[in-house]
Amino acid sequence: MSMKKRFHSILILSGLIYLTTCVSLVRAVEDNKVLNAQVQVVLDKLPLDKQEELKDFDEMVDQYINGYAWVEEDDVPPIEISVQIYLEKQATSIEERYTCTILVTGPDIRYYDKRAVFPFQAGDQIEHGATFHPLSGLIDFYIYLAIANEIDKLGYLEGQKYFDKAKAVMEQGKFTRYNTGWDRREDLIDELYSDNYKKFREMKDYFFYATSILPKEKDEARKYMVKAMEMLQEVMDKQHDLEAGKKFVDTHHMTVINLFKDAQDKRPIKILQNIDFDRSKLYDEYLY
Helix, strand or coil: CCHHHHHHHHHHHHHHHHHHHHHHHHHHHHHCCCEEEEEEEECCCCCHHHHHHCCCHHHHHHHHHHCCCCCCCCCCCCEEEEEEEEEEEECCCCCCEEEEEEEEECCCCEEEEEEEEEECCCCCCCCCCCCCCHHHHHHHHHHHHHHHHHHHHHCCCCCHHHHHHHHHHHHHHCCCCCCCCHHHHHHHHHHHCCHHHHHHHHHHHHHHHHHHCCCCCHHHHHHHHHHHHHHHHHHHHHCCCCHHHHHHHHHHHHHHHHHHCCCCCCHHHHHHHHHCHHHHHHHHHHHC
């Protein structure tokens, strides 16, 4: 074979190897893709020139979140969340800088944060990596919290690894130049690591185990659900304004009602009524 033909063959082979590698990487991400986020970026409050400059920002954020394998465990059910980001321009003569409000919601969680600041200019990318960036750090923080809450539903404190990942991001964020809001995020982490919140997470283990054995083992499910509601009452008695507890009740109160509406022991419904005053009349319908 001539040198020219041999070189041509090598180029073709190299191209095939590169293509195969790229396809394999894409498949690896897809195979491990547990998180599915609905992403919305709102630029309405930016000047028109900045809206044009950041017209692809939503696609970048979407790819950053949905194009990455966040969850390390196998056999985790799909995690569905929503991420909304609202940008405003921050006046500065030094660099292009933005303030950001982020809202991350899941089936029974909601994180709202309007105290974020990050630098960004045309040509910048949002990337996963070892170097902390205030924008990717903000996204990572709330994505890990959302994942932690969902994986907690699979077993006793199963989501701890992801709470720890969020805490590690916070520890980086609070020591950067762009530390606006990281003090509040540290307060949130302190709450999530408190004994009372741990009991809330333990309550979820009882609750979701009860739902997992329905409808076949209804009597057994009721025993676990009674325990869950007793623990929830202890948690809310200690911290009436616990946002996670309120959101949990908003999402799951009908599950409890449906399990106990024809039971002799309706204590779980009564507990919810004591916690959830706004729906008191609804609970009355099943108590009396």
